[in-house]
Amino acid sequence: AQSVTQLGSHVSVSEGALVLLRCNYSSSVPPYLFWYVQYPNQGLQLLLKYTSAATLVKGINGFEAEFKKSETSFHLTKPSAHMSDAAEYFCAVTTRGSQGNLIFGKGTKLSVKP
């Protein structure tokens, strides 16, 4: 069975500071991993995905994530936070050969202070 744990339900950073959102996964087979962003009253937008190619994945809006198998982690980072980054972020996992249904973490709400 797969699962995702997002450490920290709420992260607050200052504008221009480093953003680090943590995600650890559990999977008995090689996983596919995703980060989605959700703005208030909206659906989910894909930020980036890991599908067994390069371990450092670059996404939209300056975000990137590194797949670390030894740590079962897929943390999301951005060097410099913008006010527009304030949103909720979800990490999700699925596996090759599954129905493709995503298992989501509980989410991390990112606040950006001016």
Add this chain to the structure above:
Amino acid sequence: ETGVTQSPTHLIKTRGQQVTLRCSSQSGHNTVSWYQQALGQGPQFIFQYYREEENGRGNFPPRFSGLQFPNYSSELNVNALELDDSALYLCASSLFQMNTEAFFGQGTRLTVV
């Protein structure tokens, strides 16, 4: 902006009633998945439809049912609504078993009173 559209955007129903939510998948996608997102939680997988048949189901009771049509659009039906069914219902379209990415619609906010 994705091509996945959901209707209606908001809905208020009374406990015990039935509701139908609709989803049009992105062009070229043949699979539709439905998720329930309760307030303050991550989305939870309800079920997936491929070739007009249910192809995987999460931990939801049978009163949650669905349909997929030949044009790959889909409906989610919920019977005997309960207060705990109040949530954002998200539809996602993808290519079957490609496990690459799913594109989500904006969701339908269902409130059960």
